[in-house]
Amino acid sequence: MANLYAQVIVDVPTQQTDHTFDYIVPDALVQAVVPGIRVAVPFGRGQRLVQGFVITTSNTSSFAKQAKAIDHVLDFAPVLNTELLDLSRWLAYQSFAFRISCLQTMLPNVMRAKYHKIAVAQDPTLQKSTFFNGQNQLILDDKLSLATQRQIVIWQKENKITLKYQVQDQAKHVQQWFLMRADLDYAELLTTINTRAKRQRQLIELFCNPTLKKISFTKLQQQYHIDRSVINKAVNNHWFTKKQEIVLRNPNSEPISKTTAKKLTAEQDNALQQIINAKKPVLLEGVTGSGKTEVYLQTIEHYLKQGKTALMLVPEISLTPQMVEQVRGRFGSAVAVLHSGLSKGERYDEWSKIEAKQVQVVVGARSAVFAPLTNLGVIIIDEEHETSYKQNDNPRYHARSVALWRGRYHNCTVILGSATPSLESRARGQKGVYQLVQLPHRVANQELPPVEIVDMRQSENLTEQLELSKPLVKAIALNLENKEQTILLLNRRGFASFVLCRQCGFVPQCPNCDVSLTVHLQQHNLVCHYCGFKRAIEHQCRQCKSTKLRYSGTGTQKIEQQLQQMFTDAKIIRMDNDTTTKKGSHQRLLRQFATQGDILLGTQMIAKGLDFPNVTLVGVINADTGLNVNDFRSSEQTFQLLTQVSGRAGRSQKAGRVFIQTYNPDNAAIILAAQQNYELFYQREMQFRHQAAYPPYFYLIKVTVSHRYQAQALKMAYNIIKQIKPVLKTREQLLGPTQPPIGRIKQRYYYQIIIKYRQNEQLFTALHQLLNEVQSYQKRGFLVAIDNEAQQLE
Ligand code: ADP
Ligand code: ZN
Ligand code: ZN
Secondary structure: OOOOEEEEEEOOHHHOOOOOEEEEOOHHHOOOOOOOOEEEEEEOOOOEEEEEEEEEEEOOOOOOOOOEEOOEEOOOOOOOOHHHHHHHHHHHHHOOOOHHHHHHHOOOHHHOOOOOOOHHHHOOOOOOOOOEOOOOOEOOOOOOHHHHOOOOEEEEOOOOEEEEOOOOOOOOEEEEEEEEOOOOOHHHHHHOOOOOOHHHHHHHHHHOOOOOOEEEHHHHHHOOOOOHHHHHHHHHOOOEEEEEEEEOOOOOOOOOOOOOOOOOOHHHHHHHHHHHHOOOOEEEEEOOOOOHHHHHHHHHHHHHHOOOEEEEEOOOHHHOHHHHHHHHHHHHHHEEEEOOOOOHHHHHHHHHHHHOOOOOEEEEOHHHHHOOOOOEEEEEEOOOOOHHHEOOOOOOOEHHHHHHHHHHHHOOEEEEEEOOOOHHHHHHHHHOOOEEEEEOOOOOOOOOOOEEEEEOOOHHHEOOOOOOEHHHHHHHHHHHHOOOEEEEEOOOOOOOOOEEEOOOOOOOEOOOOOOEOEEEOOOOEEEOOOOOOEEEOOOOOOOOOOOOEEEOOOOHHHHHHHHHHHOOOOOEEEEOOOOOOOOOHHHHHHHHHHHHOOEEEEOHHHOOOOOOOOEEEEEEOOOOHHHHOOOOOHHHHHHHHHHHHHOOOOOOOOOOEEEEEEOOOOOHHHHHHHHOOHHHHHHHHHHHHHHOOOOOOOEEEEEEEEEOOHHHHHHHHHHHHHHHHHHOOOOOEEEEEEOOOOOEEOOEEEEEEEEEEOOOHHHHHHHHHHHHHHHHHHHOOOEEEEEEOOOOOO
16 A cells, blocks of 8 residues: 655644644554544653644655654544635734644634543553543543543554444533443342441432432432442443433523514615625625614625525624524524633534534624635624724734635635724725625615714813713713713723822822833722732822822722712612623623613713613713724724714614713714714825825734843844845835834834835745744744734735
8 A cells, every 4th residue: 555644733832833743554544534623643852642633635745754643533524624724824924923823723622732642642551541431431530531532433553443432422421321221120239238338328328219220420419429439330240231321501592582584675675686696705884773783684694595505703692692692583493602701611512513504604703714614605793893803912913804705615605794894804895895785874864873972072062970071961961860871971982990199199009011000999009000019009199109099090880989989779780890700691681672671871882882772861971091002903993983882872762862972072083983984084085095005005014023021022023124124125014113103012112114015926935934933933932923904804
């Protein structure tokens, strides 16, 4: 037989590289080793086993002499198909990530962890191994854990015997049952047991009950308090037979109410027709309340009828429970939901359902874009402008770019939906790269709510409470009287509450980072949000010993108290990081608001997607905080946030209104958001981007260098600049090195280089070369990150 070699990407954290290693495929494994399968291979000096992904196979190898053999395979079937393997290559290139981190990102967490050596591979007798029971079944052991998430086939290499073992799937929930033996007389058995073996007697007494046919392990333990050791002994004595059942966890166990398709309005129907006939990606630009969701649902339905599948991305599932409920309501058990709120096991189960083609629709947040759906009919990205679609850690990918890649691969429909599209997408819509489909009116032709800007600099507008203006308070009072609901947004972007000494101006800083410490009144401490540093709140200034301290900033809690004092009978629901730590708390709070709340007060998490017919008033307590953030997108994001939250008002029959409190009433983003004039905002902002050479006119790559010593970090930054500058074309720019807004984090100094480029292969090559050198930099204490932040398909 000809030799077979496999090209494997190994998962070795100390030596990350996107380079493949050649391994010999042992004869016994020739059938099993195919691209996309995970294998255990010896690696490094100690030749310890590590997990790897087979990318390709070949009959020759230039490394034939040095090549080691694959030890065993970890999967029956590939865990990544050709599409996802291809995608990982593109992704690694586009986002300057290591291939292994791309591969891992595509799989549930439990399959990602380091491979643990399996002792049985060294033990030809197997039965003696502590990992095996009498039936040659691999027993799960904590030490084995993560290597055994799937059914594993172990080919015992020394004696070349192929042994197949059903391995308990760690990620799955296994229910153990004990079946009574009909041929055993338990009463008689009892007489043979030592009277002092109380627990064993208890167990057998239980079995003497003739109506008992089977009992679960959990019940024995929890209800009868019988130890695992006693049960194991009974199993070894064959007093009953053991049966295992795999139960797939269902994180969506909450009942849903079935919904049926609504009759589309003429505008919606027109949009639907354009979407299913489109030959390119569609930008669905629909004002808030224009019924985009129904268009999504009917598009999905259209493709399901053709036997195809659908992928739908939402910014953050916990923040958009209404959207998930609607998709599940329409498509029921055909839907899998993937999001970070799931436990590792639940996530694995959902993924398994998709992989096994048991579901046709997947809804999920960012990483769900890698869901192994085949035969895709449509990919939808709701609120496509949301920044949460961009991952800011390795691999630094944008889910929108990945969706477009997959759309092209499957030749399927892609919908980017938003009331306030990102400038990048809108510009592409304008240019005809995307097909621009618009829903300019609300479903029942309701007016968009009128928005009033409240100038907080005018003292006649202020109440005693300072944070709440007279016009807003008056409107809330009126709303309460009318038994209508109110949503209040406290914009916390770039905003933290800190301690200020009124005597000398001192603000306590984190010792490890260049940031002021944040006040957590409830816990009575000061916390650094970047490194976790904590200390108790002090009541005396460290610098001048004055006790005149001001706890600055506006917290949701404080506003809640003020509101409650003003409106003693109002039912106020507060939604912020403090009230939503528990799983499912978003949903619970939103339900509470829907059924009995008067005022929903919250941070950004209440701005999106909520659809409550009785909400007629929206108030933005501080529109400005996002404007002060040093980011070329701050205007765009402020505009988007204000437009989105305004859109929560007056969505049903009752008309709505909106108050925006601001210290910058002349700011264009605020004025245009108040007018809900996306078009004009887009044009103005494009001018600014053009002048300043920002996306969408240029792409942007941010290179970040850090080191414990500032001078070293700076030196490396200049070093990198020297490498990059020569490959830039005319009009492409390199800015920096500059210190980012927070120049020191966790005792490391940071420097940034910004590269504005158009289309430049050489630049990519140079940066990839840099990336491969990173490993040697790491040894000298450097960290280098390359963030291609505006990556797009052309
Ligand atoms: P968007 O996401 O565009 O802001 P939604 O999809 O939330 O808007 O729709 C706004 C409201 O209109 C929802 O309450 C929805 O149930 C309702 N709606 C949407 N389409 C129709 C329709 N064709 N007929 C009746 N009501 C509709
Ligand atoms: Zn002081
Ligand atoms: Zn810190």
